[in-house]
Amino acid sequence: MKELLERFENKAPEIVFHWNDPETEAEGWTVINSLRGGAAGGGTRMREGLDMNEVLSLAKTMEVKFTVSGPPIGGAKSGINFNPEDPRKKGVLERWYAAVSPLLKNYYGTGGDLNVDEIHEVIPITEDAGVWHPQEGVFNGHFKPTEADKINRIGQLRMGVIKVLESDEYSPDPSRKYTVADMITGFGVAEAVRHFYEIGGSSVKGKRAIVQGFGNVGAAAAFYLSKMGALIVGIIDRHGGIVKEEGFSFEEIQTFFRKKKGNALITEEMIPFDKINAEIWNTPAEIFAPCAASRLITREQITTLIDTGLEVISCGANVPFADKEIFFGPIMEYTDQRVSLIPDFISNCGMARVFAYFMEGRVTMEDTAIFNDTSEVIRKAILNIFKENPSKRNLSRTAFELALKQLV
Numbered sequence: 386m387k388e389l390l391e392r393f394e395n396k397a398p399e400i401v402f403h404w405n406d407p408e409t410e411a412e413g414w415t416v417i418n419s420l421r422g423g424a425a426g427g428g429t430r431m432r433e434g435l436d437m438n439e440v441l442s443l444a445k446t447m448e449v450k451f452t453v454s455g456p457p458i459g460g461a462k463s464g465i466n467f468n469p470e471d472p473r474k475k476g477v478l479e480r481w482y483a484a485v486s487p488l489l490k491n492y493y494g495t496g497g498d499l500n501v502d503e504i505h506e507v508i509p510i511t512e513d514a515g516v517w518h519p520q521e522g523v524f525n526g527h528f529k530p531t532e533a534d535k536i537n538r539i540g541q542l543r544m545g546v547i548k549v550l551e552s553d554e555y556s557p558d559p560s561r562k563y564t565v566a567d568m569i570t571g572f573g574v575a576e577a578v579r580h581f582y583e584i585g586g587s588s589v590k591g592k593r594a595i596v597q598g599f600g601n602v603g604a605a606a607a608f609y610l611s612k613m614g615a616l617i618v619g620i621i622d623r624h625g626g627i628v629k630e631e632g633f634s635f636e637e638i639q640t641f642f643r644k645k646k647g648n649a650l651i652t653e654e655m656i657p658f659d660k661i662n663a664e665i666w667n668t669p670a671e672i673f674a675p676c677a678a679s680r681l682i683t684r685e686q687i688t689t690l691i692d693t694g695l696e697v698i699s700c701g702a703n704v705p706f707a708d709k710e711i712f713f714g715p716i717m718e719y720t721d722q723r724v725s726l727i728p729d730f731i732s733n734c735g736m737a738r739v740f741a742y743f744m745e746g747r748v749t750m751e752d753t754a755i756f757n758d759t760s761e762v763i764r765k766a767i768l769n770i771f772k773e774n775p776s777k778r779n780l781s782r783t784a785f786e787l788a789l790k791q792l793v
Contacts, residue, residue: 585771
């Protein structure tokens with residue numbers, strides 16, 4: 386696996402598009418690792434301090450993810466080095482998408498990512514730049530549909546991603562307009578845990594869980610895990626957190642979700658960050674869902690969790706461990722050898738799978754069909770790991786071997 390991984394990591398990307406904004410200090414990159422299958426896909430993120438290497442590592446991560454979620458295309462990513470709180474953000478995005486629109490028309494598909502919203506920013510701004518849909522390049526480069534079929538499928542994709550959830554099976558509050566895009570990634574993180582236990586002959590019910598991050602992914606993962614019967618015993622975000630060793634009730638988790646503001650947990654019981662960060666890693670839990678930013682989790686934190694009974698990690702964040710390596714650094718390897726580590730390209734593939742689901746042909750738009758499709762893709766991926774390696778250790782190593790054999 387290490388040899389395959391080294392070859393994949395060290396292979397130069399096919400295309401690097403570099404942009405300097407003429408009106409601000411913003412700088413951006415699109416990195417297309419390969420045009421496997423005639424196209425490449427990956428979202429657009431914005432943060433201050435971002436560089437090309439970050440975008441490159443995420444593009445390679447996307448290529449691995451597509452071996453699970455489909456379609457069988459290359460990985461790509463866009464990143465803009467700019468403060469997303471700056472009031473000039475909209476203008477930066479407008480000029481960025483105008484510059485990158487030839488790629489989006491022909492062979493590159495994008496979407497929302499860190500600090501860039503799929504529905505309110507990516508879709509309307511790319512439309513203004515003359516792109517039918519942010520995934521138009523994947524249609525043209527990979528699927529090569531007729532004009533009529535492309536129109537139908539783009540319409541289906543557009544409506545499916547922003548579809549408002551109608552069922553309380555999937556929505557924390559059917560009276561509010563939560564969409565597929567809001568919930569599907571966190572749903573996949575929780576489903577990965579459920580499938581892990583069921584394939585292994587047990588159940589998620591009664592298992593204690595800690596969730597890191599309370600944005601769309603972390604909040605949704607907590608909601609679905611609690612709905613399955615897991616006991617959420619701790620939540621930590623960058624502002625603070627909460628701990629309850631006997632577990633929060635499903636109604637409490639539902640309330641936290643409804644009251645959150647952006648990526649922030651809002652509760653009168655909030656413990657300041659420094660205190661919760663010292664306490665939460667010592668809280669006994671079988672499940673850990675890191676759903677915050679990349680490269681945060683230290684070896685010391687993981688060791689403490691393992692010592693308190695950790696069994697499985699389902700990654701909502703891409704590369705959640707504080708390693709400098711693109712994929713499989715020493716902290717990740719250390720963790721993989723000691724607990725069941727479901728890698729990010731399986732557990733957080735929900736949004737990529739939704740894109741594939743709506744692009745592949747005419748499909749039903751019902752909530753159950755959309756969510757079941759993502760769940761089944763994740764189940765099959767975990768089942769394939771267990772067929773190769775039933776030991777419950779080194780699961781990520783096995784998953785990477787299966788993926789890289791398709792790519793290298």
